[in-house]
Amino acid sequence: MFNPSQADVRRFYCSVFAKSRSSEPMEAIEMLAAQWIDEHPEHHAELTDVEAALARLGEADPGRENPFLHLSMHLSISEQCSIDQPPGIRQAVELLAARRGDLHAAHHEVMECLGTMLWESQRAGRPPDGQAYIEAVRQRATRD
Incomplete structure (x- = not known):
């Protein structure tokens, strides 16, 4: 079973965002993630810099939504529905x-x-x- 770390999740979404912006080929799961990323332009700035995203690991800000968690929930629900x-x-x-x-x-x-x-x-x-x-x-x- 795939069990990514928080860092892996952040790298995944930042990579998908970069691939999407440069029109690089993507795997099916990346294409689905890119669709959800496109629905959330408010998170795009946080997806542009993987090193900054990794540096913020463990920072909790109760007044701010975690874009990586939010996008992961969209992806999880999509996968649940697909199967x-x-x-x-x-x-x-x-x-x-x-x-x-x-x-x-x-x-x-x-x-x-x-x-x-x-x-x-x-x-x-x-x-x-x-x-x-x-x-x-x-x-x-x-x-x-």
């Missing part, structure tokens, strides 16, 4: 995206559900509850 794992996540995300009329906005709501599931799992010391995660996404898809 429908946990089973039912694809349909739940599609329902939410249809309800919102915007896949990007739907992803941001799914991120909240994913974050909650992971936090509850860690807090309780138990495996993540995929069914609770899917149900949280479905609830968002069926309410205004």
